[in-house]
Amino acid sequence: MNAPVLLPTPSFPAPSADADPETPYEQYVYAYPHQKAYRLLEDGPLLRDLWSGERLDALSLYAHIPFCEMRCGFCNLFTRTGAPEEVTGAFLATLERQARVTREALEAKGEPIRFTLAAFGGGTPTYLTADELTRLCDISENIMGADLKAASWSVETSPATATADRIAVLAERGATRLSIGVQSFVDEEARAAVRPQKRAEVEASLARLKEAKFPILNIDLIYGIDGQTERTFRVSLDAALAWEPEEIYLYPLYVRPLTGLSTRHAKTLQDWNDQRLRLYRYGRDHLLSAGYEQTSMRVFRRTGTAAVEDTDGSSISEYNQQAGMVGLGVGARSFTTDLHYTTDYAVAVPEVRRIIDDYIATPTERFRRAQWAFRMDDAERRRMYVLQHLLESTGMRTAAYEQRFTTRFEDDFGPQLDFLLKRNWLRDSGGTLGLTPDGMAWADAIGPMFFSDRVRAGMTAYQDR
Template sequence: MANSVPLHLTSRAPEAPETPYKQYVYAYPHQKSYRLLTDGPLLSELWSRERLDALSLYVHIPFCEMRCGFCNLFTRTGAPEEVTGAFLGTLQRQARVTREALEAKGEEIRFTLAAFGGGTPTYLTAAELTRLCDICETEMGVDLDAVPWSVETSPATATADRLAVLAERGATRLSIGVQSFIDAEARAAVRPQKRSEVDAALERLKAAAFPVLNIDLIYGIDGQTEESFQVSLDAAVGWEPEEIYLYPLYVRPLTGLMARHDKSGELWDQQRLRLYRYGRDHLLASGYEQTSMRVFRRLGSAAAESAEDTSISEYNQQAGMVGLGVGARSFTTDLHYTTDYAVAVPEVRRIIDDYIATPDETFRRAQWAFRMDDNERRRMFVLQQLLESVGMRGDAYRERFGTRFEDDFPAEFAKLSAEDWVRVEPGGLLRLTPEGMARADAIGPMFFSSRVNEAMASYQDR
């Protein structure tokens, strides 16, 4: 994949970000840049060019008991059992077709990671969760007892019977979206929950003794202060979770949370930056280490140990993601593909209904997709490495692509250096400074290609 000819990937210096909170970069490119293919390639052809010994499985469960005011995920609320049951039936069909495509190469298939996301996977009943695990093991061949796998949950759905299924099947990480331990703040984020319900759910999670417990908190809620944020921070730390995620609040189109902040957003940005720094410093002083803008891991915990596990292949970070379920993405070296995607409630329901009715033959081909090239792979590598606290090794970039990061991204590198958002450490390691890490949601989009930006701009929110 190396290319000895330097690429001119940018033509002008990037403008200074208007806000530190431009976009959360959890995957590149964003799903809004995918487009429907006509006669897309067969999955068997796509996966025949990939390694199959370091795959990861992601299953998207697009159901929740409620929709939070800030949510722009692909999910629907209040799905009856006939819908969830039909969804699992289709998921099983998709899994069989996908496994056949992987097996067409004739090589050993091995999964090293798995995750159930959404939505809220624990919206499914205990019996449905059992069926979901069976599909992953029987149809996809994932040994859930032998690989790390994560499940997202909520206070209302972290019931004892559901958690018992997940514990028995070997789940290693449960992540619960608390957002705030203060009832008034939860209401302000349009998340109707009680502190008593949150504490009861956390008691059940602790009793289930999953190796890693993660608690999600949000900062930037209307009226939130350092003092009120500390209440949630202290409450979270008190449960001794292996991980705590701190998320800045975003207000996006087609979500239930209307902007209640100053029109320019400047005061809100200042509030979020203050709360971020306060939360960061508080967790660092409480025995946690920061691994990215959002992620804090308790020192000496199972989460910190798993983060140091080098057995998980670097390939797994660049390709090798197999997605199941409506809204799930799959990553191969040359193509990222998924299903249709929307945010607006009527469109989400339509897409789920269409997914349930999808024939097997359609599952054999990539549908909505984004074609990767060497330029985009460079950008994906930078975003995956630079936004993490371990930083990006210049020699690793050069070894992979045959060029220097500074030559491929001169304007971005100059901007980051001028703002003191990045430093070059001995050995050529590029690492974000503390202030750079605070602005990761603005730094990430600086590396989006014009092709991705144009595709996202032309995407019609539905």
Template sequence: MTKSVMLPSPSIRPPARPAAEAETPYQQYVYAYPHQKAYRLLDNGPLLSDLWSGERLDALSLYVHIPFCEMRCGFCNLFTRTGAPEDVTHAFLDTLERQAQVTRQALDAQGKPLRFTLAAFGGGTPTYLTADELTRLCDISEHIMGADLQAASWSVETSPATATADRLAVLAERGATRLSIGVQSFIDEEARAAVRPQKREEAEAALARLRDAEFPILNIDLIYGIDGQTERTFKVSLDAALAWEPEEIYLYPLYVRPLTGLSSRHAATPDEWDDQRLRLYRYGRDHLLSAGYEQTSMRVFRRIGTAAVEDTDGSSISEYNQQAGMVGLGVGARSFTTDLHYTTDYAVAVPEVRRIIDDYIATPSDRFRRAQWAFRMNGDERRRMYVLQHLLESTGLDLGHYERQFGTRFETDFAPQLDTLLEHNWLRDVGGTLLLTLEGMARADAIGPRFFSATVREKMRTYQDR
């Protein structure tokens, strides 16, 4: 029998608080749990061959982090370096190849066949690499790691300046299924306000090249909350993106983080900014829904009837991809096993990023045999990761599946969070599946952090950008 959450009766339900009385809707984008700021350096970390012992190897995800961009946007807090010369990118690929060899040896030690069902090149901007360097990167992924890029669902991030015909030809020939381009705004003045000096004509030309390359899925990223941005100007960007009929459009709220270019320049007060972002979000959401897109999370809109659907080989493989099975290569890339998430060093400040990249390039191969920076996962943290992966999506959290997965009830494990979400009318129970309401989805960046553990919160609080 499907189990449902026992909602308070109307007579005793606490009144919903006005949105103005709740905390800011924009706390943190939860793209992975826990955040990299919760990782710490291990003393003599475990061998990768031990970490991957007992893990499934038939449903792996490959993530390669390319920490280079042609420019650093004012809102960017990613691990990336701008303007790296070819001697640095060549040396980076040399080290990436050595890391891949060591990682493949650790996986092969299990004596099981490898299969990568998902792959992604992120950053940074992977297409900062030249066409020849991208070819080498694909060769490392296929010939050393054993990923069949023609068979995997494979996503690559690009930018207007680096989406050149020769680079895109390499990616198309090697089987990339999804290209994501960060346009952010089609209005030149807004791009400048976000410290992203690009022209609309440059973005349009890049989109034409992407369409000519005939990738199955084109994704366009847009940002809302830029100084001076209104519904009228946001509509200009939305309509410009829609004109290309992309399979996906992502709408990102602008965040201004410490150590970024906008950290001392944003003019709006917090309340004004929250109000602006909420208004623009609702406008953009409704505009895309009316244009034939479906919303699958706070940020993601997919055009109905297109290839913009996750490729899976069955629920068990999909579930494993979400819980573990991530193999990361490159400085800043994360790897997930059931019991340990691990990565390299991480920073946002420009001098530290450069130092870490230099240290990565100089890393002896033997050091790659052990996990370095890591976070240990226990049952509680795995529950939290599961909740964040499901509750923030439009498909919601199946209470029965949660209980079968963990042997406990969500309503018991997360009673305080559940009470708060119901109190605000941000959550509803539909036949035993918890779904965010429209207003709950609008506040996903405030709902997600409610499920962080005390341990993760403390580690993030005490993290220092060395």
């Protein structure tokens, strides 16, 4: 048997003129910088000072619920399994304390506050009971002031926790998008990914979600599982399509340290890359032929589905990171123009439990200051802007970049531009730079090319725990 593939924290080398990246699957870039680049501040700034310079009439609210009924073999998210109600109850009580302090900080500016976007993520928010979900909604609305029925509001769920009573709460409170992590409709593949679920359970949960008539239903699928072929992948693709979801996300399987698959995955890196690329292209072509349009490497939206829009008129995408994100809960990130901040972060089970316990025990006054953070400067904001636009199918207008930063993209990122054009991974269409189909397939290697040396060093120095 081949040695297990275990991908370490990437080193993110600068692009070379004569060599492609070692793997198309270097790093999933959904926000910049990665949380591993954050560090603990000795005396973090007060939230009221951080938010005093921000626009408050177009905020986003994110609540991170760090609980799941099980931990999938590929999961390296910040989450705990099997938490009893005394823990989830104490967590919500702490989140309420954090929400009151955060709202006070926002109100200190003396301007109207409005949330246009909201999301409950994790973890699995629907691990909470129906009563606990109601309490979380009450905190969001009555304390934070988010009108959930007026906002575009997304919630993540799982087959085992998408029960009728929980779904009823989310439907009644106005959720606009439910995303369910199915990963595979093939029972053997689910077991191989350390996700012990049965297709019958998955189908029953999807029936409940469809009956609730949420405006957007998203189904997550994964490719690259041991033993998965085009034939078996099509089983999952067709099973998902049968439910006519507005969105389907196709995720490549990653295996990271401290996850359940880290000592079990048996492919060599090259074989695994070949399998994932092959399945990605098969899945992409199958969904395109079924009437879906691709908006990023992972996201496929049914043609004619109205995209969720931010207040500036731009579509909310896979890369959903803007200044104005207010995070609540351990593991949640908040984004202001000059500082991104969060709490401590880990993957290993004992560390996750310790951090959740520490969060629950946090004195209220401590929530008034940013803790784990990354200070942004103009150079980092340039990189974040590029990643927000270049990895999406709409691409990046070079004139918009120059207008925003008063410098030219080709002057700021000449080596990356030359590399991507030579590889035919990028094309210029009338002043809009966009990934080619081959470039989109390599998006997880292209994104890290724009990471700064400071971010690369911070991620490399991070100790996995």
